[in-house]
Amino acid sequence: MTSLWSDFLTNTQRSVFKWKHYFPAYERHFGRFVNTDVVFFEIGCGNGGSLQMWKRFLGPHARIVGVDIRAECGKFAEDQIEIRIGDQSDQAFLRALCAEFGAPDVVLDDGSHMMSHVHATFATLYPLMPRNGVYMVEDLHTAYWEEFEGGLKRKESFVETCKDLIDALNAEHARGAIEPDAFTLSTLSMHFYDSMVVFERGRHTKKFAMRIGAID
Ligand SMILES: C[S@@+](CC[C@H](N)C(=O)[O-])C[C@H]1O[C@@H](n2cnc3c(N)ncnc32)[C@H](O)[C@@H]1O
Numbered sequence: 001m002t003s004l005w006s007d008f009l010t011n012t013q014r015s016v017f018k019w020k021h022y023f024p025a026y027e028r029h030f031g032r033f034v035n036t037d038v039v040f041f042e043i044g045c046g047n048g049g050s051l052q053m054w055k056r057f058l059g060p061h062a063r064i065v066g067v068d069i070r071a072e073c074g075k076f077a078e079d080q081i082e083i084r085i086g087d088q089s090d091q092a093f094l095r096a097l098c099a100e101f102g103a104p105d106v107v108l109d110d111g112s113h114m115m116s117h118v119h120a121t122f123a124t125l126y127p128l129m130p131r132n133g134v135y136m137v138e139d140l141h142t143a144y145w146e147e148f149e150g151g152l153k154r155k156e157s158f159v160e161t162c163k164d165l166i167d168a169l170n171a172e173h174a175r176g177a178i179e180p181d182a183f184t185l186s187t188l189s190m191h192f193y194d195s196m197v198v199f200e201r202g203r204h205t206k207k208f209a210m211r212i213g214a215i216d
Contacts, residue, residue: 003027004057014049014076021194022138026057029134029191029198033106035059041097041104043067043088043121044111048076055080065101067111088112089120095128103128107135113142115149118158126199127182135199162197166190 005023008016033040038061040054045068054064066076066083077083082101086093088111098104107125109118118137126135142148143159150157169187171180188202 013052015047016049016053017046025193037061038105039063040106041065042108045073051081089117091124094124098128105133109137113139115156133201138196141195
């Protein structure tokens with residue numbers, strides 16, 4: 001199978017804007033959706049090239065939904081690629097997308113990168129996603145930049161929210177200091193990369209696994 005990276009290097013279709021080190025993370029977290037009927041939302045269409053890249057990568061059954069605030073992105077629609085125009089911070093708009101296409105198996109937030117928008121999109125879509133969904137936010141270096149409502153240790157930063165979510169992920173071990181919540185019960189793992197965070201949904205098994213041997 002062609003790797004996503006070599007696909008990117010040999011792309012002759014629309015232009016794609018991705019950082020190099022994202023590609024192994026894409027393959028790692030999105031690879032299991034290849035050749036499935038995945039519903040893939042990408043927030044932020046740019047020049048439309050990433051939508052085509054996901055289509056090539058994910059195969060003939062994938063349904064790619066590109067979301068952008070710019071009406072001209074409508075021209076990126078083609079077989080397997082749908083475009084919807086709206087603001088990623090508009091929660092009613094996002095819920096309407098889920099009603100139309102079904103809750104997404106994958107969300108890739110590559111939109112405005114404004115902290116309030118990243119928060120609003122995550123707060124709306126993440127709880128609606130299926131049990132095995134993957135939610136990725138990229139270009140999260142903006143969480144450290146004031147012009148994107150970020151800044152080191154600022155409460156508005158999505159990175160700061162992620163730090164709290166690590167505690168939520170582990171809430172069952174916090175001896176009552178925090179209560180397990182819907183995030184605790186529906187999140188299997190969180191992954192951090194330079195400028196990127198990934199949430200993999202999945203049910204926790206709360207009990208220790210013990211291998212029963214023949215001799216005690
Ligand atoms: C970094 S570009 C996306 C690049 C594209 N995903 C790629 O990899 O080639 C960001 C996009 O987000 C869109 N955008 C900006 N603010 C938005 C908002 N509030 N809601 C939805 N899309 C937004 C911009 O119009 C732009 O197309």
